[in-house]
Amino acid sequence: DGGITQSPKYLFRKEGQNVTLSCEQNLNHDAMYWYRQDPGQGLRLIYYSQIVNDFQKGDIAEGYSVSREKKESFPLTVTSAQKNPTAFYLCASSTRQGISGNTIYFGEGSWLTVV
Amino acid sequence: GQQLNQSPQSMFIQEGEDVSMNCTSSSIFNTWLWYKQDPGEGPVLLIALYKAGELTSNGRLTAQFGITRKDSFLNISASIPSDVGIYFCAGLPSGTYKYIFGTGTRLKVLA
Numbered sequence: 001d002g003g004i005t006q007s008p009k010y011l012f013r014k015e016g017q018n019v020t021l022s023c024e025q026n027l028n029h030d031a032m033y034w035y036r037q038d039p040g041q042g043l044r045l046i047y048y049s050q051i052v053n054d055f056q057k058g059d060i061a062e063g064y065s066v067s068r069e070k071k072e073s074f075p076l077t078v079t080s081a082q083k084n085p086t087a088f089y090l091c092a093s094s095t096r097q098g099i100s101g102n103t104i105y106f107g108e109g110s111w112l113t114v115v
Numbered sequence: 116g117q118q119l120n121q122s123p124q125s126m127f128i129q130e131g132e133d134v135s136m137n138c139t140s141s142s143i144f145n146t147w148l149w150y151k152q153d154p155g156e157g158p159v160l161l162i163a164l165y166k167a168g169e170l171t172s173n174g175r176l177t178a179q180f181g182i183t184r185k186d187s188f189l190n191i192s193a194s195i196p197s198d199v200g201i202y203f204c205a206g207l208p209s210g211t212y213k214y215i216f217g218t219g220t221r222l223k224v225l226a
Contacts, residue, residue, distance in 0.1 A: 033214075041218065042218040045214075048212060102165075102207060108157040
């Protein structure tokens with residue numbers, strides 16, 4: 001099936017530990033995104049990438065890092081510098097701006113909890 | 116970051132009733148999207164709108180792209196219990212990849 005696959009669904013992080021959330025898409029989309037969702041709040045952009053080997057910081061990039069070595073993959077690392085990482089993380093992808101039908105699709109999300 | 120103004124924040128309705136919610140922005144958008152999100156799951160795209168004035172239906176759902184390009188509404192007709200969830204809008208300003216999201220409308224349907 002075509003879509004966006006996030007893993008793991010649930011992840012527990014110890015204090016001072018880095019963790020990586022995986023995101024893979026087979027939609028042949030150029031652009032990929034990571035959002036953070038906290039209870040009762042809207043989506044906040046962490047990082048986004050328009051093409052391979054290029055990415056930009058979003059509104060809340062501090063304490064996070066990404067890479068875009070392949071078109072289909074956009075992993076997110078939550079570093080120990082992120083002081084409040086407990087949240088629901090959503091990966092998304094879309095066609096590049098300028099192509100008609102530009103629509104963003106989401107993965108199923110990953111829960112990260114600090115223990 | 117900027118967010119859209121979405122209303123209402125929550126709704127309690129009886130099964131069979133119609134529902135209406137809307138999003139407004141101070142910016143002009145060239146795309147409006149509507150999603151439904153169940154607890155602990157990723158948002159699912161319901162309707163996508165690409166032209167000012169466009170009216171699009173998906174089953175019992177109907178959405179419109181406002182003429183001013185600064186607003187959009189979503190209607191759900193004859194609501195059923197499985198319509199329960201959070202609905203939110205997203206807008207894409209011209210010339211950017213950065214979607215802007217509404218804060219969501221929480222819908223509860225009473226059987």
